[in-house]
Amino acid sequence: MMLLYAVAAGDADSTAATEGTPLRAHRYDEVTLFVEPITEAPERSTREVFAYGRALHQLWSRFPVLPVRFGTVVSDEAELEQLVAEHGSAWTERLTAVAGRSECIVHLPLPRGAVDGTDKAEQRGTGYLRRRAAEVRSHERETAELKALLAPYASELTDLPQLRPGEARLSVLMADDVVEEVLAAVERWATSRAGATVTGPWPPFSFCQEVGA
CATH class of the missing domain: 3.30.70 (Alpha-Beta Plaits)
Structure with missing residues (x-):
């Protein structure tokens, strides 16, 4: 065996x-x-x-x-x-x-107030629901912006499953020689987006289509 x-x-x-x-x-x-x-x-x-x-x-x-x-x-x-x-x-x-590529994962969390809050009564109100919907739409726009930023560098780009409610996790397959450039570009983009982070580079196992017998 x-x-x-x-x-x-x-x-x-x-x-x-x-x-x-x-x-x-x-x-x-x-x-x-x-x-x-x-x-x-x-x-x-x-x-x-x-x-x-x-x-x-x-x-x-x-x-x-x-x-x-x-x-x-x-x-x-x-x-x-x-x-x-x-x-x-x-x-x-x-x-x-x-071959010759690495994977980085970009994390863009949903604003904390869009997921939880301290005032449960307020969370049931019309104002809260409208504010939450606006935050979700803003998060979706930022995620689209991020994908557009990464697209020129990416051999492949995929959405990963959420680890936390509402969090966008984008896995980017890129040539090894552009990794530092990508990290710098995301860092510049993230200066006005609280919580946006990058992990990696890693072996690109998210793109390897895991083998099974």
Whole structure:
């Protein structure tokens, strides 16, 4: 049995990437798959998930990879070869799309007063509802502005699920050589928008179309 970690290009230099780890590289014409030989299915614990994530980041530090959904296993090499036969071309195309690129996430929270308030009676009033609607519309305009600002730099731009009510989270895939320029542009834009922040750059896992068997 093998636990799948990631897919890389067929010519990825896997020797240094797997040295000192339990990972093994299976190289095919189009892609290289990184796996760990196991005797039983992995535990879905926080410790195991974090260890899995660290291994993925270690691989990405050496070359682009597509992460495999945690817990994905194959029984033997024949099943691994079948996966490659079915998905190898699509994986290669996606690897090309993320090579030489990073991901930044821009957070634009909804103004706090639009989400909560201290006066519950006021929250039920017509004035409050009108003010809240105006704040939401303003937030939508700012989100559109932000997307327009990022568009010239972005290879791809996607909306991420909200972590807090009303928050816009935009994930931007960009060439590595424009990351600093993008961070500076967003910082300038955010000077008059309280709460707008950027995290990253990260490996562009939001754009990797996570692999699953």
